[in-house]
Structure formats: structure tokens, C-alpha cells
Amino acid sequence: MSTPVVIAIAWAVILGVGGGLLTKIGAWYRALNKPSWQPPDWLFGPAWTVILGLAAWAFVLSWNAIPPGGDYTPLIVLYAVNFVFHLLWSPLFFTVKRPDWALVEVPFLWASVLALCIGLREFSVLASWLIVPYLVWVSFAAILNWKIVQLNGPFGR
Numbered sequence: 001m002s003t004p005v006v007i008a009i010a011w012a013v014i015l016g017v018g019g020g021l022l023t024k025i026g027a028w029y030r031a032l033n034k035p036s037w038q039p040p041d042w043l044f045g046p047a048w049t050v051i052l053g054l055a056a057w058a059f060v061l062s063w064n065a066i067p068p069g070g071d072y073t074p075l076i077v078l079y080a081v082n083f084v085f086h087l088l089w090s091p092l093f094f095t096v097k098r099p100d101w102a103l104v105e106v107p108f109l110w111a112s113v114l115a116l117c118i119g120l121r122e123f124s125v126l127a128s129w130l131i132v133p134y135l136v137w138v139s140f141a142a143i144l145n146w147k148i149v150q151l152n153g154p155f156g157r
Contacts, residue, residue: 004063008056011079015086016052020045022090028097033151038144051134055116058130062123078119082112099148100155106142113138 001009025041039047062075085108093102113135121128149155 002060004060007063008059011059011083012052012056015083016048018087019048019090022087022095024094029094032099032148035144035147035151047137051137054130055134058116058120058124058127061127061130062120065123065127074119075123078112078116082109082116085109085112093145098155099145100153103142103145103149106138106145110135110138110142 023044059075059079063072066072066075085105088105089102089109092105093099113131117128117131117135120131
């Protein structure tokens with residue numbers, strides 16, 4: 001396997017598995033009031049699998065578009081920043097049980113996904129479009145997070 005494929009797979013698998021391990025759906029979560037339009041819990045795993053797979057594909061396309069001897073740093077920075085903000089959300093919401101803190105973190109995650117959308121366009125228009133489902137899903141998740149905070153806050157008592 002080529003270097004970009006290995007990096008892309010590692011990025012997606014670590015985020016997918018890490019997010020899954022950090023998402024504890026227990027009594028606390030089940031007791032939260034949630035909006036009627038929240039998708040069923042089983043949908044989140046497949047949705048993230050597709051989204052992260054598309055983002056990994058976008059990474060490979062972008063990497064391969066960089067000419068030999070070119071600078072890979074901007075691409076790596078975009079994905080590294082997104083990695084950090086993506087990985088932070090689940091422990092804030094589920095482990096620390098602070099949907100309000102997760103909501104504060106969401107704009108950073110959203111901005112990192114938007115930066116991918118915009119930044120990857122320099123390398124590959126298709127790569128940029130492959131990030132759009134990620135942006136849509138994080139936007140939807142942000143609204144869902146906000147609604148859960150609204151229905152259940154304040155937290156941390």
C-alpha cells in the first residue's frame with residue numbers, strides 16, 4: 001500500500017474506532033431528553049464509517065495531486081487539526097457527560113471540516129466535494145447537540 005493510503009486508513013480507523021470507544025451509550029445518555037427528529041442510535045456508526053471513508057479517499061486524491069517534491073505540509077496540517085477536534089467531541093459529550101462543553105467545541109470541529117472543504121479544493125475538486133457530507137453531518141450534529149443542551153441543561157451539577 002502507498003503512503004497516502006496507509007495514512008488515510010489510519011486516520012479514518014483511529015477516528016472511527018476512537019470515537020466509538022469514547023461514545024458510551026448508557027443510562028445517562030438514554031435518560032436525556034432528545035428531539036423527535038434525532039436519528040436512531042444505530043445510524044451513527046454507519047454514517048461515520050461512510051463519512052470518514054470519503055474523507056480518507058479525499059486525502060489520497062489530494063496527496064496524489066501534489067507533484068513529486070511538492071509540499072505535503074498544508075494537507076497534513078488540515079487533517080491533523082481536524083483529527084484533534086473530531087476526537088475531542090465524544091469524550092466531552094459522553095465520557096465527561098457535558099453536552100454543553102461539546103457544544104462549545106463544535107464550532108472548532110465544524111471550522112476544521114470547512115477548512116478541509118476549502119483547502120482540499122487546491123489539490124482536487126473531487127476531494128473537496130467528498131468532504132461535503134462530513135460538513136453536512138457535523139452541521140446536523142451541532143444542531144442536535146444544541147437541542148439536547150436546550151432540553152436538558154444545565155449540566156455539571
